Amino acid sequence: MESNLATKRANGRNRWTTPWRAVVFALTATSIASLLVEFYHLCPMRQFTFYVFAPALVALAVITAADAAQGDGHLWRAVMIGAVAGFAATVAYDVFRLPFVFAREWHLSAVVPFMNLFKVFPRFGAMILGQPMEQPAYSTAAQLTGWAYHFSNGITFGVMYMAMLGDATKRSWGWAVLMAVGLELGMLFTPYPGVFGIPLTARFVCVTLTAHIIFGVVMGLMARWLTVRHWPRQKEG
Numbered sequence: 001m002e003s004n005l006a007t008k009r010a011n012g013r014n015r016w017t018t019p020w021r022a023v024v025f026a027l028t029a030t031s032i033a034s035l036l037v038e039f040y041h042l043c044p045m046r047q048f049t050f051y052v053f054a055p056a057l058v059a060l061a062v063i064t065a066a067d068a069a070q071g072d073g074h075l076w077r078a079v080m081i082g083a084v085a086g087f088a089a090t091v092a093y094d095v096f097r098l099p100f101v102f103a104r105e106w107h108l109s110a111v112v113p114f115m116n117l118f119k120v121f122p123r124f125g126a127m128i129l130g131q132p133m134e135q136p137a138y139s140t141a142a143q144l145t146g147w148a149y150h151f152s153n154g155i156t157f158g159v160m161y162m163a164m165l166g167d168a169t170k171r172s173w174g175w176a177v178l179m180a181v182g183l184e185l186g187m188l189f190t191p192y193p194g195v196f197g198i199p200l201t202a203r204f205v206c207v208t209l210t211a212h213i214i215f216g217v218v219m220g221l222m223a224r225w226l227t228v229r230h231w232p233r234q235k236e237g
Contacts, residue, residue, distance in 0.1 A: 013070075013071050013072065014071065014072050014074050015063075015067050015071045015072075015074065015075040016074030016075045016078055016166065018166075020063075020075060021078075021163040021164075021166060022163070023063070024060065024063070024075070024078075024079065024159060024163045025159075025160050025163035025164065026056075027056040027057070027059055027060045027063075028056075028060065028156035028157075028159045028160050028163070029156070029160060030048075030052050030053040030056040030057075031053055031149075031152045031153050031155075031156040032153055032156070032157075033048065033052070033053070034048045034049045034052070034053045034128075034149075035124070035192075036190065038127060039190055039191040039192065039195060040191070044127075045124075045127040045128055046127060046128055046129070046130045049128050049149075060079070060159075063075065064076050064079045064080075074231075077230055077231060078159075078162045078163070078166075079159055079162070080230075081158075081162055081168070081223055081226040081227055081230065081231075082155075082158040082159035082160070082161060082162035082163070082223065083155045083158055083159055084158070084222065084226060085158040085161070085162075085218075085219045085220075085222040085223040085226060086154045086155040086156065086157050086158020086159065086161070086219060087151065087154060087155050087158065088218055088219070088222045089154060089157075089158065089176075089214075089215045089216070089218040089219035089222065090150070090151055090153075090154025090155070090215065092214050092215065092218040093154070093211050093212070093214060093215040093218075096210070096211050096214050097115075097117045097118070097207070097211055099112045100112055100113065100114065100115040100117055100207060101114075101115065101116065101117050101118050103115075113203060115203070115204065115207060117207070117208075119196065119198075120146075120196050120198075121143065121146035121147050121149075121150050122135075122138035122142045122143050122146045123138075123146065123196060124145070124146035124149045124150065125138065125141065125142035125143060125144065125145035125146030125147075125148075125149065126138060126142045126146070128145050128146075128149060129141060129142055129145055154215070157179070157183070157219070158219055158223065161175075161176055161179055161219060161220075161223060162223060164179075165223075167227065167231065168220075168223040168224045168226075168227040169224060169227050169228060169231065172220075173217075173220030173221050173223070173224050174220065175220065176216040176217070176219045176220025176221075176223065177213055177216035177217055177220060178216070179216060179219075180212040180213060180215045180216025180219070181209070181212060181213065181216065183212055183215075184208060184209050184212040187208070188200065188205065
């Protein structure tokens with residue numbers, strides 16, 4: 001069975017081409033676009049999430065499944081590698097921020113300043129669920145939805161990174177760091193801080209920039225490692 005699958009993929013069509021990579025990039029970019037359209041009053045986040053982002057994920061799943069079943073596996077593996085790398089990078093990003101968020105509870109205030117860096121997540125959830133963004137207390141549904149959206153951003157950034165590079169072994173992983181710094185700049189120069197009431201202090205910028213650099217390093221190295229281990233070698237992408 002494995003031999004038949006290998007033969008099928010060897011003879012399958014390579015879909016990891018520039019046009020298909022552009023399609024994958026566009027579909028995954030709808031995650032962060034859900035927030036941006038809200039910021040710029042183009043479309044409510046709730047509507048964009050349900051009518052654009054969710055269908056885009058379904059379309060990506062169909063394309064990926066089709067490549068796994070009938071293609072040579074390049075597109076399927078690239079999407080999976082990007083998703084795993086983005087997830088791992090998001091975990092590292094959040095773990096770095098934990099001491100700041102729990103500085104008081106963990107009695108670290110003497111060495112680490114308290115910063116409520118997770119305050120935006122329930123607000124994401126409230127916006128997606130059509131609830132008021134500012135609430136005295138957020139429901140479990142808002143919390144879970146917000147965290148899910150946060151991880152969707154990280155995962156899709158990983159897939160977008162793979163779509164831009166094509167093959168993570170043929171480009172320096174430093175491009176992931178550059179992309180992460182770009183995300184930091186995007187956060188600072190969009191309405192993000194103003195919408196969520198975040199003061200742009202030197203401390204905030206330093207901590208969030210470091211967190212984004214960590215995100216980029218983990219994403220770049222993980223994507224490269226996974227590509228070396230799992231990239232199909234039957235055809236060149």
